[in-house]
Amino acid sequence: MISLTILVVVLVIPALFADLIAPHDPYKAYLRNRLEPPLFFGGTTEFILGTDRLGRDILSRILHGAKYALSISIVGILLGAAVGTALGLIAGYLRGMADAVIMRVVDITFALPSILLALALATLSGPSFQLVIFVVIFVIWGYFARQVRAETLVLREADFVARARVAGASDLRILRKYILPNIVNTIVVLATLQVGVVVILEATLSFLGIGIPRPTPAWGLLVADGRQLIVSSWWISFFPGLAILLTVLSVNLLGDWLRDRLDPKLRQV
Amino acid sequence: MSDEPVVEVENLSRHFAVSRGLFGGGAAMLRAVDGVSFSLARGETMALVGESGCGKTTLARMLLKLLEPTSGRIRINGHDLEGLSGEALRRFRTDVQAVFQDPWASLSPRMRVFDIVAETLVINERLTRTELERRVHEALTAVGLPLDAARNYPHEFSGGQRQRIAIASAIIARPSLMILDEPVSALDVSIRSQIMNLFKDIQDEFHCSYVIVAHDLGTTRFMADRLAVMYLGRLVEFGPTDDVFERPVHPYTQALLSASLPLDVDGTHKPIILKGELPSPLAPPSGCPFHPRCQSVIGEICSTQEPRTTAVGNAGATVACHLAEAAGAPSAL
Amino acid sequence: MARFITTRFLQALLSLLVITLIVFSLSHLTGSPIDALLPDDATQAQIDNLTRELGLDRPLHVQYFTFLQNAALGDFGDSTKWKGSSAAEVVIDRLPATLQLGGLALLISVVVAIPLGVVAAVRKGSSIDAVASVIALLGQSLPAFWLGLVLMWVFAVILGWFPTSGYGGVTHMVLPAIAMAWFQIAALTRLTRSAMLEVLDAEYIKLARVKGVSERAIVWRHAFSNAAIVPITYFGVLAGSLLTGSVVIETVFAWPGAGLLAIDAIRGRDFPVVQSVVMFFAVFFLLANFLVDILYAVIDPRIRHQG
Amino acid sequence: QTVTMTMTPPAVETNRYWNTPGDFALGPALQGLVGHNPETGAFDNSGLAESWTNNDDLTEWTFKLKPNAEFHFGYGPVTAADVVHSLELHTGPDSILNGISQLEGAVAEAIDDHTVKFTLPAPQVDFLFVHGGRGSLVIYSKAQFDAEGLEGYDTKPAGSGPLQYASRDVGRGLNFEKVEGHWSGTDVGYDRLELEFVAEPATRLARLLAGEADIAVLPREVQGDAIAAGMAVIPSTRASNQTAMLFNGTFLQPGDEALDKSLPWLDIRIREAINRSIDRNTMIDVLYDGRAEVLPVFAMDPRHEGYSQALADKFDAAYGFDLDKARALMAEAGYPDKFENPVIPILSSNLAGNPEFPTMAELMQVFLEEAGFQTEIVEMDWAGLGGLRNARAAKMFHPMRNMPVKPSAVGIRNYYSAAGRPRNNYEDPEVEVLMDEYMQSTDPDRRNELAAGIFDRVFHQYAVVPLASISAEVVVNPKTIEGWLYPGVTSVGFSHFENVDVNE
Amino acid sequence: MIGEPVLEVRNLKTHLMVKAGPLPVVDDVSFSVSAGETLGIVGESGCGKSMTALSIMRVLPRPIGRIVGGEILLRGEDLVSKSEAEMTAIRGSRLGMILQDPHTSLNPLHTVGNQVIEALRINDRRGAGGSLPARAVAMLKKVNVADAERRVHAYPHQMSGGMKQRVVGAIAISGAPDVIIADEPTTALDVTIQLQYLQLLQEIQAETGMAMIFITHDLGIVANLCHRLIVMYAGRIVEEGTVRDVFKAPSHPYTEALLNSVPAVNRKVDRLYAIDGQPPKLTQTRVGCSFAPRCPYADDTCRSLAPSPSPGLSGSGDHRASCWKQERGA
Numbered sequence A: 001m002i003s004l005t006i007l008v009v010v011l012v013i014p015a016l017f018a019d020l021i022a023p024h025d026p027y028k029a030y031l032r033n034r035l036e037p038p039l040f041f042g043g044t045t046e047f048i049l050g051t052d053r054l055g056r057d058i059l060s061r062i063l064h065g066a067k068y069a070l071s072i073s074i075v076g077i078l079l080g081a082a083v084g085t086a087l088g089l090i091a092g093y094l095r096g097m098a099d100a101v102i103m104r105v106v107d108i109t110f111a112l113p114s115i116l117l118a119l120a121l122a123t124l125s126g127p128s129f130q131l132v133i134f135v136v137i138f139v140i141w142g143y144f145a146r147q148v149r150a151e152t153l154v155l156r157e158a159d160f161v162a163r164a165r166v167a168g169a170s171d172l173r174i175l176r177k178y179i180l181p182n183i184v185n186t187i188v189v190l191a192t193l194q195v196g197v198v199v200i201l202e203a204t205l206s207f208l209g210i211g212i213p214r215p216t217p218a219w220g221l222l223v224a225d226g227r228q229l230i231v232s233s234w235w236i237s238f239f240p241g242l243a244i245l246l247t248v249l250s251v252n253l254l255g256d257w258l259r260d261r262l263d264p265k266l267r268q269v
Numbered sequence B: 001m002s003d004e005p006v007v008e009v010e011n012l013s014r015h016f017a018v019s020r021g022l023f024g025g026g027a028a029m030l031r032a033v034d035g036v037s038f039s040l041a042r043g044e045t046m047a048l049v050g051e052s053g054c055g056k057t058t059l060a061r062m063l064l065k066l067l068e069p070t071s072g073r074i075r076i077n078g079h080d081l082e083g084l085s086g087e088a089l090r091r092f093r094t095d096v097q098a099v100f101q102d103p104w105a106s107l108s109p110r111m112r113v114f115d116i117v118a119e120t121l122v123i124n125e126r127l128t129r130t131e132l133e134r135r136v137h138e139a140l141t142a143v144g145l146p147l148d149a150a151r152n153y154p155h156e157f158s159g160g161q162r163q164r165i166a167i168a169s170a171i172i173a174r175p176s177l178m179i180l181d182e183p184v185s186a187l188d189v190s191i192r193s194q195i196m197n198l199f200k201d202i203q204d205e206f207h208c209s210y211v212i213v214a215h216d217l218g219t220t221r222f223m224a225d226r227l228a229v230m231y232l233g234r235l236v237e238f239g240p241t242d243d244v245f246e247r248p249v250h251p252y253t254q255a256l257l258s259a260s261l262p263l264d265v266d267g268t269h270k271p272i273i274l275k276g277e278l279p280s281p282l283a284p285p286s287g288c289p290f291h292p293r294c295q296s297v298i299g300e301i302c303s304t305q306e307p308r309t310t311a312v313g314n315a316g317a318t319v320a321c322h323l324a325e326a327a328g329a330p331s332a333l
Numbered sequence C: 001m002a003r004f005i006t007t008r009f010l011q012a013l014l015s016l017l018v019i020t021l022i023v024f025s026l027s028h029l030t031g032s033p034i035d036a037l038l039p040d041d042a043t044q045a046q047i048d049n050l051t052r053e054l055g056l057d058r059p060l061h062v063q064y065f066t067f068l069q070n071a072a073l074g075d076f077g078d079s080t081k082w083k084g085s086s087a088a089e090v091v092i093d094r095l096p097a098t099l100q101l102g103g104l105a106l107l108i109s110v111v112v113a114i115p116l117g118v119v120a121a122v123r124k125g126s127s128i129d130a131v132a133s134v135i136a137l138l139g140q141s142l143p144a145f146w147l148g149l150v151l152m153w154v155f156a157v158i159l160g161w162f163p164t165s166g167y168g169g170v171t172h173m174v175l176p177a178i179a180m181a182w183f184q185i186a187a188l189t190r191l192t193r194s195a196m197l198e199v200l201d202a203e204y205i206k207l208a209r210v211k212g213v214s215e216r217a218i219v220w221r222h223a224f225s226n227a228a229i230v231p232i233t234y235f236g237v238l239a240g241s242l243l244t245g246s247v248v249i250e251t252v253f254a255w256p257g258a259g260l261l262a263i264d265a266i267r268g269r270d271f272p273v274v275q276s277v278v279m280f281f282a283v284f285f286l287l288a289n290f291l292v293d294i295l296y297a298v299i300d301p302r303i304r305h306q307g
Numbered sequence D: 001q002t003v004t005m006t007m008t009p010p011a012v013e014t015n016r017y018w019n020t021p022g023d024f025a026l027g028p029a030l031q032g033l034v035g036h037n038p039e040t041g042a043f044d045n046s047g048l049a050e051s052w053t054n055n056d057d058l059t060e061w062t063f064k065l066k067p068n069a070e071f072h073f074g075y076g077p078v079t080a081a082d083v084v085h086s087l088e089l090h091t092g093p094d095s096i097l098n099g100i101s102q103l104e105g106a107v108a109e110a111i112d113d114h115t116v117k118f119t120l121p122a123p124q125v126d127f128l129f130v131h132g133g134r135g136s137l138v139i140y141s142k143a144q145f146d147a148e149g150l151e152g153y154d155t156k157p158a159g160s161g162p163l164q165y166a167s168r169d170v171g172r173g174l175n176f177e178k179v180e181g182h183w184s185g186t187d188v189g190y191d192r193l194e195l196e197f198v199a200e201p202a203t204r205l206a207r208l209l210a211g212e213a214d215i216a217v218l219p220r221e222v223q224g225d226a227i228a229a230g231m232a233v234i235p236s237t238r239a240s241n242q243t244a245m246l247f248n249g250t251f252l253q254p255g256d257e258a259l260d261k262s263l264p265w266l267d268i269r270i271r272e273a274i275n276r277s278i279d280r281n282t283m284i285d286v287l288y289d290g291r292a293e294v295l296p297v298f299a300m301d302p303r304h305e306g307y308s309q310a311l312a313d314k315f316d317a318a319y320g321f322d323l324d325k326a327r328a329l330m331a332e333a334g335y336p337d338k339f340e341n342p343v344i345p346i347l348s349s350n351l352a353g354n355p356e357f358p359t360m361a362e363l364m365q366v367f368l369e370e371a372g373f374q375t376e377i378v379e380m381d382w383a384g385l386g387g388l389r390n391a392r393a394a395k396m397f398h399p400m401r402n403m404p405v406k407p408s409a410v411g412i413r414n415y416y417s418a419a420g421r422p423r424n425n426y427e428d429p430e431v432e433v434l435m436d437e438y439m440q441s442t443d444p445d446r447r448n449e450l451a452a453g454i455f456d457r458v459f460h461q462y463a464v465v466p467l468a469s470i471s472a473e474v475v476v477n478p479k480t481i482e483g484w485l486y487p488g489v490t491s492v493g494f495s496h497f498e499n500v501d502v503n504e
Numbered sequence E: 001m002i003g004e005p006v007l008e009v010r011n012l013k014t015h016l017m018v019k020a021g022p023l024p025v026v027d028d029v030s031f032s033v034s035a036g037e038t039l040g041i042v043g044e045s046g047c048g049k050s051m052t053a054l055s056i057m058r059v060l061p062r063p064i065g066r067i068v069g070g071e072i073l074l075r076g077e078d079l080v081s082k083s084e085a086e087m088t089a090i091r092g093s094r095l096g097m098i099l100q101d102p103h104t105s106l107n108p109l110h111t112v113g114n115q116v117i118e119a120l121r122i123n124d125r126r127g128a129g130g131s132l133p134a135r136a137v138a139m140l141k142k143v144n145v146a147d148a149e150r151r152v153h154a155y156p157h158q159m160s161g162g163m164k165q166r167v168v169g170a171i172a173i174s175g176a177p178d179v180i181i182a183d184e185p186t187t188a189l190d191v192t193i194q195l196q197y198l199q200l201l202q203e204i205q206a207e208t209g210m211a212m213i214f215i216t217h218d219l220g221i222v223a224n225l226c227h228r229l230i231v232m233y234a235g236r237i238v239e240e241g242t243v244r245d246v247f248k249a250p251s252h253p254y255t256e257a258l259l260n261s262v263p264a265v266n267r268k269v270d271r272l273y274a275i276d277g278q279p280p281k282l283t284q285t286r287v288g289c290s291f292a293p294r295c296p297y298a299d300d301t302c303r304s305l306a307p308s309p310s311p312g313l314s315g316s317g318d319h320r321a322s323c324w325k326q327e328r329g330a
């Protein structure tokens, strides 16, 4: 599994052990070493991937940034998936009014331009980690709700659910023991495929100035901040961009692979 | 064993509201089951046959209390299913069990065989783990599965084995009635016989009654003591299996029986080939619903008047056909 | 079909009503516009004056109902930032630019992604399939603003093939449209491919083969027409994300569309314009989905004939 | 020949100047009464007024208009009536002009066709600033208003400058064209001026390098790239902008309810320590590419009242980078233990025209943490900060600019005195006493003394963290633009577009 | 009347290239059908009946299906070596096929009329007169679709299963093919409808004299419809012969067991005959006779050596079975 290896190397190990492996403090500004190019491009081994305009070590910032990429993905997707799954289950299982209401709400969240919403909220409360998480949840929960609902609609008619009813299982038991376990795969695959969406979303929010607040070395913020110097000091945005690319790439590969293994029926959503 | 029947069904109907779209305007009523009555004695097997969509599954699901009837009543072991709750409902849930058609769809792929088989007991009875294990092993043995199957997941088994697991989970609570909805249709011929024999063995061992839905008449003949023939939601003929097979009264029953081609290479079998298609259940023909395809229409009465259910013979057999009425048989109801 | 369309339409209207409520409360949550609209040395008198003028001193529900009433007539009040124009005018002024760009992006994504997805599915496992999946993966791995800047540098500054940015003819639209379409190409390719794979497995494809239909006709007439339902359903989502994407792309390419306007309006706390631009986006999205539903029914007789 | 200048979008796009906070965009076409010298930035009669006089107590100002001045598009000569009309527009209820408070209560009276007299409720030494530097009062044509109403201004406002309004593409830019045979005899060296509004700096750079723009306003950060590609920087002749970090909420007048006693920087030792934690030369390198000067007192400028060379000389001793001193002061003040909430919130915000503010905040954090302060960066938009300042609740250490560099009275009022409420940040009783007299005084020497006194007070109180004094800068393509002489004293720094010297 | 052999399959081997390796789904299968003859293929699910049919049509699942050996001779022409374009021309016009499930085998987006017209247009061998729509109506009438003039405009979902299968039949015979392969065409139909359909197929065959391969699970149908029969087990033919010969004297234990396990309709029995065990998985390497694990007669030879078809059993000359019991008996 190449994708898994990349993922572990680029995302997981840095996220867990950044403190140990990062050569520098990611916040420390070596003001004398501002805008040093990376090694092999005129730089030194001191700052392998170069430094930014405050002289902070790009490599260390990327390594520490993995933490944020991982935590936004995990927290945002977990919550988004939880909300979406719960509501999708309710909609698909109860049908009728609950279904109509929940699906309408999904439509509405899709209809509202999420970026504008985020911008509006950011003017209200200022950008924050919580805001990014909120936007992530807002953007992804609907996909989970739709997919889970669709599968629940099918599963509730499955013979094994009928058999459970015959055995006297309550609705709650049916949902918990029969329906949920059978959509877990879908949720896992969908969640994996959302990681890319989330990392890109974080970058986009940073571009608009409403991402994770500085000086946090979130990848998106690094790319967004470095974009001004894309020509002369390309390394500032290039390497974090590469980290995003590799992560999204490998997570998608992993998701595809998982889908093939766990859930060949799941459509690309 | 008392003489009280296991199942008594009186004038049972189930209608579905189906929207008909642009031209229908509003919802139409689909009479999936329409005025069906019969009763089944303890320890006996009744088969439901008929063409696709005639309401067999709907009827079976009402017997399982998975669907509520639109009208009519069902009594199982003397208890009216309507308004069953609390302890009575729990007793009912252990007393009536089911095996469905598709062995691939009827077992949750995420549960171990042990949990699948134990489910009814876990829900309805408080048993110790050891007691539970004993009962599961008993059930697995009864259906001829090795005990270590309990640890595995359904996908590790073949269709036949999966159907055995389903049967094990149905018999674990020692039900007095089992509803079998086409339990072997999805299986290969060579496996079918194994399962049918198993049902017979189980009936001998546990003394339960069966209501079996079947397409295959050979299976029916083998299993059933009583045969119920349905057409468009109605019970057109009901009686002891052997009688119906040997002396079918209703023209539809006759056609249905003859449509099953025997392994006869000499070409002596002359099947009755019906005209026309099965009418839409949304717009059943007037009068006798079978009249447009019937090979023995006796006159205008068939298309204008619904035949009454008439008793024939003395074994509780009934038939709904103007032909039988004309023959002067007394009305059953 | 009439009933199908009517229900869909009513559903969309209902959604819209809820959206008005959200939009209204959001813009009122986001802080007073006064601070953005008045100078640093504004006096209290000026502040009070503007508050009254904008009606911000009235109770919230009164403000909402007024808002709703006017919104129904397409009147979102006067822009506070673009003085002299009503908010709706400002948005309507800018909408065509966004639609042009979005339209071109949509066209590019469809033209690239659909054939690519179809061919990838038909030649599953081939090198084309591999190329398609690489494209699909890369498309989802790059932030659009970054891609936009890189495209601008390479194709406009260094190679000089296109203008860097700004409003103008088709040449001005090429780079932003590509940057905007990039992600969509990826999504659409994947979607088309998997839908095609599913359909190619269907029995009626087998039947078409055994009745001697040529491969091309099978792929396009039989398989694609069925598979198309999936990408078509996606067009609704696509329309939405193109609008959302316009915010970023228009900023990068200085494209004077509604996305750029939205940002300016939010930053400048121009409530009326924010409300009107979000409502326009929502209406556009709901409309696109509504059209998709109709298209869906037109294509698929099963839906056409159902209630 | 067309000159294209690409720049940050203005806050508000409208032809009604008084509906902007001081949007200079119409500057090329519309003029005020007073102009300035492009080299010294001093007020001169290059505007619409030929000369002016004032009474002794500075409450009456009489302007004599140039008799040959004419509006564009045939709206006739510029008369006193136009001035009266314009004053009404600018002081009307929907005016949001920055600095318009200086015109509050002013009455304009047409003495004759070309003479207009302003009567002010209080003496104003800096009245010319309203007409020139600040550019707050711009003269619109009354004739046009009478003929077409506001709509006329919306579609095609007539001005009187050497360039005339051509068109506005909302969201994109604003275009002007040369006036042939301008009444003033000024001959603009090109035919058309296009101002393009492009929010993204990288895009502006790309436009400049691709030859799509001749002049670009770029953050200093990216100017290096432009210079490397052969572009040239043209700075304003004078300082245009002063930057500082303010300790907001330092309301030290006794009994002020807005004072939050938990703010660490209420202790002067902390304020000094913070000032001494900062290596201003490095900051200027990082933020301004070295092209700026250390600013001794925020709002003090040699061009204006109260300038004190002594303070400038003392600056290094009092404010110089000295971590040991900073740490010693912190220890003395008992930081952090003595403070309820010892975290210093540093505001990071984007402000059009000051793209370096977020970096400034980050850098500030770097320095303060190095010294041992606990800090946190708070992100907020400028309007959000404005709201907090209005409510006197902005308990933050935040960037601020003084642009254009204002007359001392205005600067002191805005930043150091209760008179600047609601948006001021520092108040102490001693300054209030001096300020009261300063506001009333009309005697230049006394005023000078008072202003100097205030600057001395805030200097020694470490009332703010003064940072830099910078010129406005544009980056031009030397192939098309030879030079541009502009003083940098207007609200965004740019003026004198007729001086843009194009390569033939 | 039964005439010349039209289609001859010789030593056909088809593999599916699945992840685990090549799956020998059709393994050395040989048979032939003649004009006017109906050949039945029976066997349990997964024994390779459909794969045999798809191999003949050359429409194996892509890209995993591959014919790896043998010949398929249609009037002497080998189909295995034909190009894809040539096969496209042959399909529909010389080889027709009816698929199992009428509910999924018609394109839901096109009217049935158009689907018939498409087939007519492609397979127009005779250049017959009449407009295509008119001929489509005629085609539908030929397969006894009532109210054909109206039904040509109907979409598949508006028709019953039996009707759809008739349409599929009409499509299959639209090119007047030499051979028609029906892969379980009635399994999804109700018994009464099934009878109608079988009758229709018989009528058409009688009229056109085409050869028919009829794949089914239902031995009753074979008894009543087919002339000859092959019995497949795990990708191989285990027995072959005329229906009369095979039914009267089944020579392979598998055939015998199959026949025995059909429950009788006309009499009541106490116990059904059951074959123990399961069919083998094709992924397992096969040693000996595939049926040996389930065979009551199996001995060590059966378990170690694969039997080959032995001809010359009772009855007409071409009754053969692949079984050691027969070899030993012979």
Ligand SMILES: Nc1ncnc2c1ncn2[C@@H]1O[C@H](COP(=O)(O)OP(=O)(O)OP(=O)(O)O)[C@@H](O)[C@H]1O
Pocket: B016, B017, B018, B030, B031, B032, B050, B051, B052, B053, B054, B055, B056, B057, B058, B059, B281
């Ligand atoms: N939930 C439902 N809503 C609407 N109609 C239904 C519903 N369930 C069943 N029907 C209709 O009721 C009729 C009887 O269905 P049922 O499933 O009982 O038939 P069946 O005899 O079991 O058929 P099969 O042999 O195909 O299983 C059919 O026409 C069916 O379409």
Ligand SMILES: Nc1ncnc2c1ncn2[C@@H]1O[C@H](COP(=O)(O)OP(=O)(O)OP(=O)(O)O)[C@@H](O)[C@H]1O
Pocket: E016, E018, E023, E025, E043, E044, E045, E046, E047, E048, E049, E050, E051, E052, E061, E282
């Ligand atoms: N797409 C596929 N991928 C992998 N294996 C397949 C595929 N299609 C068929 N097989 C395998 O090929 C073998 C032969 O299948 P085939 O469809 O010919 O059986 P059949 O005799 O027609 O069965 P049925 O009676 O169920 O139609 C089976 O073992 C099946 O599992």
Ligand SMILES: [Mg+2]
Pocket: B056, B057, B058, B181
């Ligand atoms: Mg059923």
Ligand SMILES: [Mg+2]
Pocket: E049, E050, E051, E183
């Ligand atoms: Mg098959």
